[in-house]
Amino acid sequence: MSVCTDAFRVPADAMARALGFPGFEYVTVPHPVASLTLPEVQERVREMMPRLLRILGVEQ
Amino acid sequence: MTTAAARQVADPNRVAEPARMADPAGVGVADPEPAAEVPNAFDPVSARQVIEHYYDQGWTDGLPVVPCSESLLAEFLAQVDADPDETVFAMPHLNRTCSVRLAAVNAAMAGCRPEYFPVVLAAWAALTEEGYAGRGIWQSTTGNGTMLVVNGPARERLGINSRGNIFGSGFRANATIGRAIRLTAINAFGLRPHVLDQATQGTPAKYTCCIAENEEESPWPALPAELGFPAGESTVTAMMTRSVVHIEARHTIEADQLLNDLANTVARTGALVHETISACVVLGPEHAHLLARTGLSKADVRRALFGRAVHSRASLDAVGKGAVSRNTRWRIPRDHPDAVLDGETDQVRVLNSPDAVLVVVAGASNAGVSAVAETFGPRGGRPATARVKDAR
Secondary structure (H helix, E strand, O other), rough: OOEEEHHHHHHHHHHHHOOOOOOOOOOOOOOOOOOHHHHHHHHHHHHHHHHHHHHOOOOO | OOHHHHHHHHHOOHHHOOOOOOOOOOHOOOOHHHOOOOOOOOOOOHHHHHHHHHHHHHHOOOOOEEEEEOHHHHHHHHOOOOOOOOOOEEEEOOOOEEHHHHHHHHHHHHHHHHHHHHHHHHHHHHHHHOOOOOHHHHHHOOEEEEEOOOOHHHHHHHOOOOOOOOOOOOOOOHHHHHHHHHHHHHHHOOOOOOOOOOOOOOOOOOOOOEEOOOOOHOOOOOHHHHHHOOOOOEEEEEEEEEEEEEEEEOOOOOHHHHHHHHHHHHHOOOOOOOOOOEEEEEEHHHHHHHHHOOOOHHHHHHHHHHHOEEEEEHHHHHHHEEEOOOOOOEEOOOOOOOOEOOOOOEEOEEEEHHHEEEEEEOOOOOOOOOEEEEEEEOOOOOOOOOEEEOOO
């Protein structure tokens, strides 16, 4: 499962194409992450979990 | 413009209306020599169409490229004893490789003369040995470009500048050999900005960065001699660089002061993304001789910089880099949840070993000016140096 910030959507799609997986699904979170506080990171994770689980095929 | 049309206008035998080249130097009729050398068959309209075709294909670094015909490609391939299908560089994480043929096409487009091509292939061999370029650092937000250092007789034979304005413009061999690497990265590996090249800001080295060691004005053995290459061989040493920072020390006459100035520049906190760093110190000949007069060898300079590239914990705390991540070993503030101290002392070394610094001598003997190329790659060990193999 891949997770990246939305700033990397174009390179991520290009990498997927380069490796033969066009349309590969991954989760994006708002940029940036490196400069967030721990509570802000935790909020990002809570917010992305439903999308992450959907891609993994977990029924919610 | 179709590819077929591009081939047609690229035909070097096509006869066109006589034309004069525009004068890019503003010399005009005052200097009849350039106009006299223009062949009658030159067709500027077709030439422009071909250049625009390369732009339309996205096959440039933003500057015009030289159209590469099959006959020009053959001239490049004749310069080396290598199978055109042989792989010269691979980026496995992108599922892409570059062959000798593709490297030659891009070298021609970069403006290289065919006889430069063995140096370009040596650069690819050195980059392969370096290891980091093939693993993604070339695509990093940090924004690295390649830096090449050429040694040996190829410098004089090909006109690779080692004596003044080495990081600047004006020398075809320097400009185009470095550019050949970058154009290949764009065209063969797809490292285009905003796509697979994610550089936040990048570096001018992403256009070109190829210097030569000023062996003649250096007080020390040249780089290949240090590494055990036989005398008379030419070599290329490759590294990835983000910044070239200069050191002004024109009035310093004490080696100690100069070493401190160099070490402070090598260790500058802005360069510290990881726990430690690496650098190529490019000493101007004046600085090299100042250090050599006190009995220091290149190895002594590396050891001295290793010993002096030190920060107090407080100075690192002041810039939010007083600790490292327990996971990534990147520098982070001490109050970060992942923070651990890198060692127990208040004095923090930012070089792993003296070998994390490469020392070369290049530039003019006209001022006390040197440079530090901040490199991203191995932090120690043998430099990535490859022999230039000319065709037998």
